[in-house]
Amino acid sequence: MKIFVLNGPPSSGKSILMDYLLLNDRDYLEPIISFTTRHPKPGEREGKDYYFISPQQYTDYLVKGEIIEEIKYLENSYGITQNEINRVQASGRNGLAILNLEGLRILKTVLGPQNIVSIFIYRDLKDILQDLKQSCDEIQYARQVANAKQEMTEIGASDYVVYNIGSLAEAYQQLKAIIRKEINAPPINRTIEPGQRYRHFKGDVYEVITTALHSENYCPLVVYKNLATGEVYARPYDIFCGKKELESQNRIVNRFELVDEKE
Numbered sequence: 001m002k003i004f005v006l007n008g009p010p011s012s013g014k015s016i017l018m019d020y021l022l023l024n025d026r027d028y029l030e031p032i033i034s035f036t037t038r039h040p041k042p043g044e045r046e047g048k049d050y051y052f053i054s055p056q057q058y059t060d061y062l063v064k065g066e067i068i069e070e071i072k073y074l075e076n077s078y079g080i081t082q083n084e085i086n087r088v089q090a091s092g093r094n095g096l097a098i099l100n101l102e103g104l105r106i107l108k109t110v111l112g113p114q115n116i117v118s119i120f121i122y123r124d125l126k127d128i129l130q131d132l133k134q135s136c137d138e139i140q141y142a143r144q145v146a147n148a149k150q151e152m153t154e155i156g157a158s159d160y161v162v163y164n165i166g167s168l169a170e171a172y173q174q175l176k177a178i179i180r181k182e183i184n185a186p187p188i189n190r191t192i193e194p195g196q197r198y199r200h201f202k203g204d205v206y207e208v209i210t211t212a213l214h215s216e217n218y219c220p221l222v223v224y225k226n227l228a229t230g231e232v233y234a235r236p237y238d239i240f241c242g243k244k245e246l247e248s249q250n251r252i253v254n255r256f257e258l259v260d261e262k263e
Contacts, residue, residue, distance in 0.1 A: 003095035008121035009148035011131040030093035038076040108218040120158035198256035
């Protein structure tokens, strides 16, 4: 199971696009529903928008170690429980959630970055501010504007970007294509370890120094050096383990092949 996380500024279209996906693609997507200690807003529904829990329920979650991701916002708690992840796994579908960057990083740390695909929903700031002005009072507007501007600077922390700058239908098609691509990608079943030597398809031999996590998007990286030149590189884990199409030779090869220690 993969978990797809939508993030981005307020009024970027995250919630509407999630509704599009759940309406049209529910056969392979299941919503991950967060809990919150705040009271429901008008129109919000239990078990659809959130699980609305009491302070005592929240304390019970803490005592039992049920909470795997949590953030605080305006004195309220929002988070995801292990039971909710188990429920989604049992559905046989891939998870779909909306989280801010802090929540995304926590989830990647707990569940493993290879299992989480983050997608930033971009919308022009002027359009976001116009919508916020119509839907918020002055105090809320100032807070949401600050949030929007901050989150726009964090666009590089996501694995993909969907540009919601035309119609929602166009943004939905972008989003669906990303999700289908990730679902259909073959799993990475190679374990890269420090000290291993790999030959690049062009011939040079490299030694793995370590594996790491990108500080912004928590993408797993392979850090390795060219044994001939001593130059050090970092490459996303999935690309290091991936394949390369050699069009001139009409064949597909592994980008890096493990070198037999006898060589």
